[in-house]
Amino acid sequence: MATALQFPANVSTLNNYNDLYPDWTQREVSTGTTIMAVEFDGGVVIGADSRTTTGAYIANRVTDKLTPIHDRIFCCRSGSAADTQAIADAVTYQLGFHSIELDEAPLIQTAASLFRDMCYRYREELMAGIIVAGWDKRRGGQVYTVPVGGMMTRQPVSVGGSGSSYIYGYVDSNYKTGMTKEECLKFTAEALTLAMERDGSSGGVVRLAVISEQGVERQVILGNQLPKFSTV
């Protein structure tokens, strides 16, 4: 991976295009984002919003931030769109190769470790916050979070992205152990809706996925079908 040079702040005038080219044509594409993953007995529920921004312009309002890494392993991407897409492509390749070598389905922990290795090694160059979630035979449904900096830890419930700041209280107070699949779906949808309501960089539709032994079920909740909360 190419190492980026550290530029002093005053050199940014090299890219001083005039007013003909608005700010958002020069900004990097960021996934802004709210992402979330919850473990339940028998699988995981993952969810994300669908907004990708370049500055103040929404470059893609129907983004799919839930990226399949393997048959029963997904990752939720937040941070720089280019960085997370490149990392996800690289890990998908590595995990596919590893799975063929093993001749069995890979572990979620393996996938999370691959993400962690890449995110930690290139931590100065990357801006990527990733939640890895899925189901495997050894430990069932698992959620591992790999935030910016390259730490990796397993959590029963994890939120990430710029919108996550607004829902830590909601998640901490409403999460209960032993929730069913339907309760987890409702919990995730409501948390994401609240974050999208308050965070400007999150919005669009809510994408959900349930990963279990049986496979992956995906669903989309459109804007007008989102859960309603009374806003003062």
Added chain:
Amino acid sequence: MATVSVCQYHPGGFSFENCKRNALLEADINKLGFSSPAARKTGTTICGVVYKDGVVLGADTRATEGMVVADKNCSKIHYISPNIYCCGAGTAADTEMTTQIISSNLELHALSTGRLPRVATANRMLKQMLFRYQGYIGAALVLGGVDCTGPHLYSIYPHGSTDKLPYVTMGSGSLAAMAVFEDRYRPNMEEEEAKRLVRDAIAAGIFNDLGSGSNIDLCVITKGKVDYLRPHDVANKKGVRTGSYRYKHGTTGVLTKAVIPLNLEVVEESVQTMDTS
């Protein structure tokens, strides 16, 4: 795994040696009141739409250098392969060379696989190259084509992120074009309707964005056929002068006339034959 490609293991890459010097020069020049020369950008409105039988790509034809139009009729829809074309916004040189490099590599790849190239392959090659250069290659692309799996459309950003969507716009005029798309796009349009929609989206960019102008180029790609319509619509015709502004002979009265012959001596005469072989 290395694929067959022309440009691998380039030990050069970018040299950042002169950046500090350039920054100091830039500051000095600004103090004197001048501005350093700007790279030629394509300003641009480019867009693409997926319709019933394929994709329609559209682009304006203005290339700007700062506030001056450098090229009134440049071609922004680049050939990638017989079934894949790519519109480019951003730095003109970057879009031109990037699309040529990937076109060349894709041709080798197609010969190696023995199949018509897929749009997803071109997308992968472009995004991996742009990510490698961490955004220093200023190429924002709209990639579209039809392959064995159907019609596909991608938008590719300079840092290497891509989006696969049914309609995309890029460039300084992309907001104007996107407004038209968001209003009138429907899935599974007919060809004429799709061409009208793309034409109107580019026109919105041309008339509402200073960085875009001149004509509208279209490229309609279907299974087995490509219509490269350049120009599809001459939106800005050069004005015709309504009258002649030359003065008739005798307009200015001649008061006096003095003829002074200059006597020049021939000092030296030499003949140099031109090599016309």
